[in-house]
Amino acid sequence: MLAYEAAASVPLEVVGLFRDRAVVRAAGGEKLLKVGESLNGVTLLSADAAGATVRYQGETYEVALSNRVSGTFQPVQQAQLVLTADRLGQYQVRGAVNNQYTNFLVDTGASVVALNSTLANSMQVDYLAGKKGAVQTAQGTVEAWFVTLGEVAVGGLRAYNVQAAVIEGDFPRMPLLGMSFLRQVSIEESGGVLTLTQAK
Numbered sequence: 001m002l003a004y005e006a007a008a009s010v011p012l013e014v015v016g017l018f019r020d021r022a023v024v025r026a027a028g029g030e031k032l033l034k035v036g037e038s039l040n041g042v043t044l045l046s047a048d049a050a051g052a053t054v055r056y057q058g059e060t061y062e063v064a065l066s067n068r069v070s071g072t073f074q075p076v077q078q079a080q081l082v083l084t085a086d087r088l089g090q091y092q093v094r095g096a097v098n099n100q101y102t103n104f105l106v107d108t109g110a111s112v113v114a115l116n117s118t119l120a121n122s123m124q125v126d127y128l129a130g131k132k133g134a135v136q137t138a139q140g141t142v143e144a145w146f147v148t149l150g151e152v153a154v155g156g157l158r159a160y161n162v163q164a165a166v167i168e169g170d171f172p173r174m175p176l177l178g179m180s181f182l183r184q185v186s187i188e189e190s191g192g193v194l195t196l197t198q199a200k
Contacts, residue, residue, distance in 0.1 A: 012024065012025070012026045012042055012054070012056065012061075012063065013025040013026075013063075014051070014052045014054075014063045014064070014065055015030070015065070016032070016065075016155070017047055017048065017049055017050075017051065017052060017065055017155065017156060018047065018048075018049075018094060019047070019048050019049070019101050020034060020035045020046070020047055020048075021033065021034050021035070021044075021047055022044055022047040022052040024039050024042060024044065024052075024054070026039050026040040026041070026042045026056075035047065041056060041057065042054050042055070042056045043055045043056075045060065048096075048099070049095065049096045049099070049101075049153040049154075049155070049156075050064075050153075051063060051064040051065065064156065065079050065155065065156030079155065079156035079157050079158075079197070079198040080156075080195065080196065080197045080198070081093065081154060081155035081156065081157055081195070081196045081197075082193060082194070082195050082196075083106065083193070083194045083195075083196070084192060084193055084194075085192040085193070085194070089192070090105060090106070091105070091106040091194045092104065092105055092106070092174070093106060093154045093155065093177070094154070094155075095152065095153055095154035095155070095177070096151075096152070096153045096154075097113075097115070097123055097125070097149055097151070097152055097175075098123065098124075098125070098149060098150050098151055099151070100122075100123040100124070102115075102119065102123075102175055103174055103175070104154060104174065104175050104176070104177040105172070105174045105175070105176055105177065106177045106182070106194065107176040107177060107178055108178075108179060108182060108187070109178075110176045110177075110178030110179065111178055111179050111180065112146075112162075112163045112164050112165050112178045112179065112180040113149065113152060113162055113163070113164040113165070113175065113176060113177060113178045113180050113181055114135070114144075114164065114165045114166075114167060114172055114175065114176040114178060115164065115165075115166055115167070115172070115175040115176075116166070116167050116168075116169060116170050116171055116172060116173070116175075117166055117167065117168045117169060118169070118170055119175060120166045125147060125149070125166065126147075127145040127147050127166035128145060129147070130145040130146050130147035130148075130166065131145065131146045131147075132144075132145055132146075133145070133146055133165075135165050135167060137167070137171060137172075139171065142167055142168065142169070142171070143167070143168045144165045144166060144167045144168070145165070145166045146163065146164070146165055146166075147163075147164050147165075147166060148161055148162065148163060148164070149161075149162045149163075149164050152177075152181050154177065154181075154196070155196075156198070157185055157196055157197075157198050158198070159180075159181045159184040159185070162180050162181050162184075163180040164180065182196075184199060185197060185198055185199055186198075186199060
C-alpha cells in the first residue's frame with residue numbers, strides 16, 4: 001500500500017507525462033524532470049503515459065496525470081491535452097499504441113488511426129491477421145489491413161479497442177491519429193490551439 005499522509009504537505013501535481021520524464025509542479029515550481037531528477041524535494045522514480053512514481057520525504061507515491069497529492073489524496077481530474085499547431089498548421093503529439101511509443105499527427109480527416117506496416121511490425125501489431133482491404137491516400141488506392149488496437153494513449157487520454165488501418169510500406173511516415181480515437185474524446189479547436197478532453 002502507498003501512503004498519502006501529512007508527509008506530502010507540499011501540493012504536488014503531474015501535468016505532463018512522457019516515457020521516463022514528467023512535468024511536475026511542486027511548492028510553486030514547475031519543471032520537466034527525467035527519472036532520478038528532483039524538484040523541491042520531489043524525486044521522479046519512473047514515468048510513462050500511464051502515470052508517474054515519485055518519492056517525497058521518504059514516501060513513494062503513484063500519481064496519474066493531474067492528480068494532486070497534498071494532505072489528502074484527491075480524485076483524478078478529467079484528463080486534458082492542449083496542443084499548439086506547428087508552422088504548417090498541423091498538430092503533433094507523443095503517444096503510444098499498446099504501450100509502444102510513437103509520435104502521432106492529429107488528422108480529423110482520417111476515419112481511423114493509420115500506421116505503416118514497418119511501424120506496425122516494430123510494435124508487434126499482428127496486422128496480417130486483420131481484414132484485408134484498401135484505403136485512398138494522396139498516392140492513390142493502396143493495400144491495407146484493418147485491425148483493432150487494444151489501447152491508444154496520448155498524454156493522459158486513453159481509448160480502447162480502437163479501429164486502425166495498417167498500410168503496406170512506409171506511408172504514412174508518421175501515424176495518423178484519426179477519428180476512431182478522436183471520436184472517443186472531446187475536441188475543441190480555436191486560434192491554432194487544439195484541446196482534447198477525456199470523455200466522461
